[in-house]
Amino acid sequence: MDNIGDLLHGFQVALTGYHLMLMVVGVLFGILVGVLPGLGAPNGVTLLIPLTFTMEPVSAIILLASMYWGALFGGSTTSILFNIPGEPSSVATTFDGHPMAKQGRATEALSYAFLSAAFGALFGVVVITLLAGPAATFAHKFSSPEYFAVYFLAFACFVGLGGASPFKTLVSAGMGFSLAAVGMDTISGSLRLTFELPDLIKGVSFLVAVIGLFGIGELIATMEERLEFRGVHARISPRDVLKTIAALPSYWVVLVRSSLVGCWMGITPGGPTAASFMSYGLARRFAPRTGEFGKGVPEGVIAPEAADLALGIPGSATAAVMMGGLMIWGLHPGPMLFVDQKSFVWGLIASMYVANVVAVVLVLFTVPLFAAILRIPFAIIAPLIVVVCFVSAWTVSSSPFDLWLAFLFGLIGYLFKKCEYPIAPLVLAMVIGDKAEDAFRQSMIIHGGSLGAFWSNWLCGTIMTLGFVLLLWPLVSSALQRTKSPPASAGG
Amino acid sequence: MNKLAPLAFAMALLPASAALAEWKPSKAVEFVVTAGAGGGTDIFARAVQAAVQKNNLMSQPIIVTIKGGGSGAEGYVYTKSAEGDPHKLVFGTHNMYVLPLAAKVAFTHRDLTPIAAMVFDEFMIWVKGDSPIKDAKGFVEAVKAKGGQWKMAGAQSKDSDELVTKLLDKAIGAKIIYVPYKSGGEADVQLSGGHLDSHVNNPAESVGNWKAGKVRPLCVFNREPLAAGPKVTETQAWSDIPTCRSQGIAIDQFQQPRIASLPGKVPAEAVAFYQDLLRKVAETPEWKEYVARTAQSGRVLIGGDLTKFIDGDYVRFQAVFKEEGWLVQ
Amino acid sequence: MEQHDPSASRALATRRTLEVIAAALALAFGATIILGALEYRIGWGERGPEPGYFPFWMGMIVVVGAIGALFEALFARRHADAPMAINADQARRVALFLLPMLGFLVLALIFKLGLYVAMVAYMLTVMLWQGRYRLPAALAVSFGTAAVFYFMFELWLHVPLMKGPVEAWLGIH
Incomplete structure (x- = not known):
């Protein structure tokens, strides 16, 4: 285990005053871009890269990595307070986080979110420290059929939940997959479902859809019921934060399972967004109080948050930009970094430990600040959120069309809510749709069009079978219950 | 200047304005990247940005925006719609004239004003590090021995990687199965994991795994080997990779230009400014370092040379696309 | 704004009407996707699904779901006791x-x-x-x-x- 020795050396690199300062700056900047829905971690990295041209590579990566942590923490804030996910990976946090905030438990929800995210992140960093080598080897076993199996498993964990009509779930998931298919098809190189509209060439942005469905849709629904944010009378006290810290250990099962899901989806190519959905789905399926999920239970916040940060390898888009950064700083990304640039790699890993602690402390300090936003009169805050939504939709790709799209998705979100169509299958389908399709068709090209590809080895076969079991589980368990006991009254 | 702003705004809509003899950007210049973040085009744009900023070649700041949707069509359509605006420079490859051949993308390369091709990226045949194949001859034999089951990975569909594969098919008289991925990086991960037989990545896309011994280049599609440079692995430098032609694969040269263009109908003074700027960039040590590090060929084409090159390359792609039945119209 | 008891306000749309509208919109969406998919081949070629295959079947899923939701809205008892979805x-x-x-x-x-x-x-x-x-x-x-x-x-x-x-x-x- 000379990893530990390398890590100690890494701490010497990370714990200098200059690097600590960079972490604080990075985290604060990250919180800002994370809070704004259109600007995510990838934008943050893009904006910071010019500043790093003159830095040492290890200082540069510390700044960027800290920014990434900050962005993920910040993303949860708007999810909980306004139902607007600041980052794609915090969509699942809205399901229970926002209901909690509406019940006046904003501080509690935010604290749970940050603390479990930090737990997941630290868990992930420990895994990297101990298992960087084996994890990379394991990741190499993944080819297109396994990729597809991973997406399938993530989807299977999530659908079939809740009391929604199965027809409505079909509509929602089908819409999500269809929207994901709009634009360039990687496998054939043709533009699909664009109907000759130049604006659709780039596809339908997941972020724009989320801004509309969640942010604007939620506002319309709030307006209809003439509710104000019920968080208005929430007392913001540091004591709430402390109480939450004390309560956290009792959720250790959810925490550990979610962190494992996060690591699994980080090693396999599932990514943080799919990880948070999968983790939420599992938490809900195996929770004693399944029926209360979606109405504001702490587990519903802890599960997605602990999963979306675990492993600490930034999601693909951000990682890609950072890789580009590595090239500019004169380093070649790849397995040889661990040998060629030891102090760089271990300095980065050590800085993940430190930056996490820095991020949690900073972000907990901002909780009362953010929660205070809820005290602003509704007649000001509502139009302000609308402005933030539209500006965010613009920043996604500077396209006027996206603003109309966000508005349209707002109406759809409202209609979905009124008629009890589930939104989550649509969102998850949009996230994994095109990747799953690519992986499926690559598998078919490699294996000559035979579906046996997905059971051609133990790894892939196991994941697929597990997916089918989870997919059919609700049917099986409800059938079992029906035979065992007389129909129980719903609710609780 | 501020008082003249409305006037300047109106004049920007005119094709060429005589009033601005010595043209200079009056606001931040946007670098539009027509590929994903971290890809070859992104690094190209950022290398230009770094060279400009470090050497103070321009007073206005540079903003890099990623518009890689639709295989880059997003960025080109965006630039096309900014007709007459000389504050947008779009960075791309030959996808600017290849994309419209195979897909209905609402732009052609004639909607843009090419400024300079600054560097040419190479293509190589790569196999897994521990593959028994030693050279291009062995590669051809192995492909033929697999009898139509050889799997070649590449980035995107109906783009350069698939085109090289088609040319290779013809040159060696075999049928290779082409498996498209989103990027060369993904293809490289799959090859190094042993899930495919080969790929045709650019040097920079695979250098990390080459150093680690996970993948290995066999030959380069060029007339001559690459310029001499430092050793990349313990035993080899880029210049030690032989040309495919010398190994009996009859493909003369296949390279990917990296081109920067302005929107259409921009003032001639602005064109001259950027031509001069990019010429200066190509002289900076930062740029030379970038070209060497990514093992590309630093050859700058400007003005008439560039037009001639684009027209020639366009015809060549069109011919293959026609034969394969890929043309969209 | 005067305080109204919501139930006193005139009903604008019943839950059933709203459900029918939503299902009809979903049906139209699904049909559009199917139309778009038909620009390409939708079959299963020798190397797996062709470009139109996925969009076509996803469009079909939406259509099937929408028809199901339509029938539910028209014939199921579920919403009979919730007549009002939105009032004036x-x-x-x-x-x-x-x-x-x-x-x-x-x-x-x-x-x-x-x-x-x-x-x-x-x-x-x-x-x-x-x-x-x-x-x-x-x-x-x-x-x-x-x-x-x-x-x-x-x-x-x-x-x-x-x-x-x-x-x-x-x-x-």
Whole structure:
């Protein structure tokens, strides 16, 4: 285990005053871009890269990595307070986080979110420290059929939940997959479902859809019921934060399972967004109080948050930009970094430990600040959120069309809510749709069009079978219950 | 200047304005990247940005925006719609004239004003590090021995990687199965994991795994080997990779230009400014370092040379696309 | 605004009507996807699914789901005891919220005035008309918002937002 020795050396690199300062700056900047829905971690990295041209590579990566942590923490804030996910990976946090905030438990929800995210992140960093080598080897076993199996498993964990009509779930998931298919098809190189509209060439942005469905849709629904944010009378006290810290250990099962899901989806190519959905789905399926999920239970916040940060390898888009950064700083990304640039790699890993602690402390300090936003009169805050939504939709790709799209998705979100169509299958389908399709068709090209590809080895076969079991589980368990006991009254 | 702003705004809509003899950007210049973040085009744009900023070649700041949707069509359509605006420079490859051949993308390369091709990226045949194949001859034999089951990975569909594969098919008289991925990086991960037989990545896309011994280049599609440079692995430098032609694969040269263009109908003074700027960039040590590090060929084409090159390359792609039945119209 | 008991307000649409509308829209969406998919081959070739295959079947899934939801809405008992989905009061509030929003988009995108002008106009409208704020307060908040966005996006983050002739006239690029 000379990893530990390398890590100690890494701490010497990370714990200098200059690097600590960079972490604080990075985290604060990250919180800002994370809070704004259109600007995510990838934008943050893009904006910071010019500043790093003159830095040492290890200082540069510390700044960027800290920014990434900050962005993920910040993303949860708007999810909980306004139902607007600041980052794609915090969509699942809205399901229970926002209901909690509406019940006046904003501080509690935010604290749970940050603390479990930090737990997941630290868990992930420990895994990297101990298992960087084996994890990379394991990741190499993944080819297109396994990729597809991973997406399938993530989807299977999530659908079939809740009391929604199965027809409505079909509509929602089908819409999500269809929207994901709009634009360039990687496998054939043709533009699909664009109907000759130049604006659709780039596809339908997941972020724009989320801004509309969640942010604007939620506002319309709030307006209809003439509710104000019920968080208005929430007392913001540091004591709430402390109480939450004390309560956290009792959720250790959810925490550990979610962190494992996060690591699994980080090693396999599932990514943080799919990880948070999968983790939420599992938490809900195996929770004693399944029926209360979606109405504001702490587990519903802890599960997605602990999963979306675990492993600490930034999601693909951000990682890609950072890789580009590595090239500019004169380093070649790849397995040889661990040998060629030891102090760089271990300095980065050590800085993940430190930056996490820095991020949690900073972000907990901002909780009362953010929660205070809820005290602003509704007649000001509502139009302000609308402005933030539209500006965010613009920043996604500077396209006027996206603003109309966000508005349209707002109406759809409202209609979905009124008629009890589930939104989550649509969102998850949009996230994994095109990747799953690519992986499926690559598998078919490699294996000559035979579906046996997905059971051609133990790894892939196991994941697929597990997916089918989870997919059919609700049917099986409800059938079992029906035979065992007389129909129980719903609710609780 | 501020008082003249409305006037300047109106004049920007005119094709060429005589009033601005010595043209200079009056606001931040946007670098539009027509590929994903971290890809070859992104690094190209950022290398230009770094060279400009470090050497103070321009007073206005540079903003890099990623518009890689639709295989880059997003960025080109965006630039096309900014007709007459000389504050947008779009960075791309030959996808600017290849994309419209195979897909209905609402732009052609004639909607843009090419400024300079600054560097040419190479293509190589790569196999897994521990593959028994030693050279291009062995590669051809192995492909033929697999009898139509050889799997070649590449980035995107109906783009350069698939085109090289088609040319290779013809040159060696075999049928290779082409498996498209989103990027060369993904293809490289799959090859190094042993899930495919080969790929045709650019040097920079695979250098990390080459150093680690996970993948290995066999030959380069060029007339001559690459310029001499430092050793990349313990035993080899880029210049030690032989040309495919010398190994009996009859493909003369296949390279990917990296081109920067302005929107259409921009003032001639602005064109001259950027031509001069990019010429200066190509002289900076930062740029030379970038070209060497990514093992590309630093050859700058400007003005008439560039037009001639684009027209020639366009015809060549069109011919293959026609034969394969890929043309969209 | 007077206090109304929501149940006293006239029903505008029953739950059933709303369900039928939603299902019909979903049906139209699914049909559009199928039409778009038919531009390409939708079969299963020798190397797996062709480009139109996935969009086609996803469109079919939406259509099947929509027809199912339509039947549920028309014939299932489920919504019989929830006749009212939206009453006149609620509809009015939603419309009052959506109209200025639509105005924002029309001003920014159709009249091409850009986001800054539109956001000032929008905030002013909502605060004066619906929030019943006094003019000075409304002016301060709306221009303040625009200023904050300008400093944050243009100067600090270097992310240009959409601008129109007003900014050009002021000399702000």
